[in-house]
Amino acid sequence: MTSISSYIEKHKQRFLDELLDLLRIPSVSADSNYAKDVHRCAATVAESLRNAGCEHVEICETSGYPIVYGEKNVNPDLPTVLVYGHYDVQPPDPLDLWNSPPFEPVIKETKLHPEGAIYARGACDDKGQFYMHVKALEYMVSEGALPCNVKFMIEGEEEVGSKSLGTFVRENREKLANDIILISDTGMIGRNAPSITTGLRGLSYVEVTVTGPNRDLHSGLYGGAVANPINVLAQMIASLHDENRRITIPGFYDKVQEVSKEERQLLAAAPFDLQEYKDALDIPDVMGEAGYATHERNAIRPTLDVNGIWGGYIGEGAKTVIPSQAHAKLSMRLVPDQDWEEITELFQKHFEAIAPEGVSVAVRPHHGGQAYVTPMDHIGYQAAHKAYETTFGKAPVPQRGGGSIPIVALFEKELGSKTILMGFGLDSDAIHSPNEHFGIWNYFKGIETIPHFYQHFTALSQGE
Ligand code: BES
Ligand code: MN
Numbered sequence: 311m312t313s314i315s316s317y318i319e320k321h322k323q324r325f326l327d328e329l330l331d332l333l334r335i336p337s338v339s340a341d342s343n344y345a346k347d348v349h350r351c352a353a354t355v356a357e358s359l360r361n362a363g364c365e366h367v368e369i370c371e372t373s374g375y376p377i378v379y380g381e382k383n384v385n386p387d388l389p390t391v392l393v394y395g396h397y398d399v400q401p402p403d404p405l406d407l408w409n410s411p412p413f414e415p416v417i418k419e420t421k422l423h424p425e426g427a428i429y430a431r432g433a434c435d436d437k438g439q440f441y442m443h444v445k446a447l448e449y450m451v452s453e454g455a456l457p458c459n460v461k462f463m464i465e466g467e468e469e470v471g472s473k474s475l476g477t478f479v480r481e482n483r484e485k486l487a488n489d490i491i492l493i494s495d496t497g498m499i500g501r502n503a504p505s506i507t508t509g510l511r512g513l514s515y516v517e518v519t520v521t522g523p524n525r526d527l528h529s530g531l532y533g534g535a536v537a538n539p540i541n542v543l544a545q546m547i548a549s550l551h552d553e554n555r556r557i558t559i560p561g562f563y564d565k566v567q568e569v570s571k572e573e574r575q576l577l578a579a580a581p582f583d584l585q586e587y588k589d590a591l592d593i594p595d596v597m598g599e600a601g602y603a604t605h606e607r608n609a610i611r612p613t614l615d616v617n618g619i620w621g622g623y624i625g626e627g628a629k630t631v632i633p634s635q636a637h638a639k640l641s642m643r644l645v646p647d648q649d650w651e652e653i654t655e656l657f658q659k660h661f662e663a664i665a666p667e668g669v670s671v672a673v674r675p676h677h678g679g680q681a682y683v684t685p686m687d688h689i690g691y692q693a694a695h696k697a698y699e700t701t702f703g704k705a706p707v708p709q710r711g712g713g714s715i716p717i718v719a720l721f722e723k724e725l726g727s728k729t730i731l732m733g734f735g736l737d738s739d740a741i742h743s744p745n746e747h748f749g750i751w752n753y754f755k756g757i758e759t760i761p762h763f764y765q766h767f768t769a770l771s772q773g774e
C-alpha cells in the first residue's frame with residue numbers, strides 16, 4: 311500500500327490544480343448577485359466527492375443554498391466519521407485592498423509560507439481546508455486504506471449563519487448518524503507548534519438603529535436643540551464597556567463558566583509572543599478585559615464589538631447636517647454556558663433602556679449560536695492527538711478558538727456527537743480579509759494528517 315506521503319508526492323500538482331479550480335468559483339453566500347456561482351460550486355463539490363470515491367452523493371436543496379452530501383460505507387460494525395465543511399465564502403470586499411483578484415488564485419511565497427501560499431477568497435476559509443478531507447478520502451478509498459465509514463456534509467450558508475442546516479440536521483438525524491464529527495475550519499498555532507482547537511465561541515449578532523428627527527436637519531438651525539442620532543449612538547455604544555473593559559449589560563456574565571486554573575495553565579503553555587503579535591498588527595499595544603491575558607481575552611472570555619457603523623454625510627467635502635438616523639451592526643462572542651438567545655434579549659432590553667429621551671431605538675437580532683468545548687478525554691481528541699504526533703513529530707497543544715461555528719453545538723444537541731476541530735490555517739492567513747491565503751505546506755500537511763486520524767479513531771473505538 312502506498313503511504314499517504316508518497317501518494318501526496320505523486321499527485322501534488324493535481325491536488326493543487328483542483329483546489330485552484332474550486333477557488334475560481336465566487337461562491338459568496340451573502341450577496342445574491344453570486345447565487346448562480348454558489349449553486350455551481352455545490353455541483354463542483356458534489357463531483358469532487360464522486361471522484362474521490364463517495365457513494366450516494368446528493369445535492370440536497372434547501373430553502374437557501376444546497377447542502378452537498380456523500381458517504382462511503384465500509385462495514386456497519388465500524389465507526390462512522392462525519393466530515394463537515396462549507397463551500398461558501400465571505401464577500402471579497404474591499405476589492406481595492408487585494409494585491410491580486412480574489413477569485414483568480416495565485417501562489418506567492420511569504421516568510422511564514424516559504425513553500426508558497428494560495429491567495430484567493432476561501433483559500434483557507436473553508437475551501438482549502440474541507441478539500442483536504444476530499445483528497446484524504448481519495449487516498450484512503452483508492453488505496454483500500456479507509457478503516458471506517460465516512461459521511462460528508464458540505465454546506466453553502468456557513469458564512470451567513472447556516473440558516474438551512476439546522477432544519478436539515480433535524481430532518482435527517484438517521485442519515486447523519488455518526489460516532490464523531492471532524493471539521494477543518496479553524497487554525498493552528500504554527501508549523502512547529504501543532505495545536506488542536508478545543509473550543510469555539512458562541513455568537514449573537516444584532517443591528518441597531520437610532521432614530522431622531524423625521525428628516526435630516528440643518529445642523530446650524532437645529533444643532534444643540536434636538537438629539538443627533540450619531541452622537542447618541544456613539545455614546546450608547548461607548549457605555550457598553552466599563553473602565554475594566556467589561557461589558558455593562560446587566561446579567562451578561564451571569565452564566566459565564568470560569569475556566570479552571572488547571573485549564574488556564576494548560577492553555578498558557580501554547581507559545582505566544584506578545585511583541586510579535588503587536589508587530590504583526592502594527593499596533594502600539596493590545597487592549598481587553600482586565601485580569602486576562604491576550605490569548606484568554608480572545609478565546610475563553612465573552613466580548614462585544616461593533617462591526618460597522620454608519621449614518622449622516624460621508625461623501626466628498628463637507629455637509630452640515632444632523633442625520634435622521636444612525637445605524638450599527640454589533641456582535642457578541644459568547645462562552646459556555648451563555649445562551650445566545652438569552653444574551654440577545656439582554657442586549658435588546660438594555661440597549662432600549664439606555665436610550666436617552668429624544669430618540670427611539672430599534673434592535674434587530676440577526677443570527678447566533680452557542681459556544682462549544684471539545685472534551686479532551688474523548689477518544690476523538692486522543693485520535694487527533696496521535697495523528698498530529700505522527701505527522702508533526704511532536705505533541706499538539708490544545709487551543710481554544712475565538713471564532714464561531716454555531717452549527718457545532720447544534721450537532722451535539724441534535725445528533726449527540728462530539729466534534730474534533732483539526733484546523734490547519736494560521737491566524738495570519740487573513741480569513742475574511744483582503745489577501746486571504748492558505749499555505750501549500752499546510753494544505754498538504756492536512757491531507758497527510760487526516761488518514762491517521764481515521765486509523766487511530768477506529769483503533770481507539772475498538773478498544774485498542
Ligand atoms: N471558519 C470560521 C470560524 C473560525 C475561524 C473559528 C478561525 C475559529 C478559528 C467560520 O467560517 C466563520 O467565519 N464563522 C463566523 C460566524 C458565522 C455565524 C458567520 C465567525 O466566527 O464570525
Ligand atoms: Mn469557516
Ligand code: MN
Binds near residue numbers: 400435469741742
Ligand atoms: Mn468564515
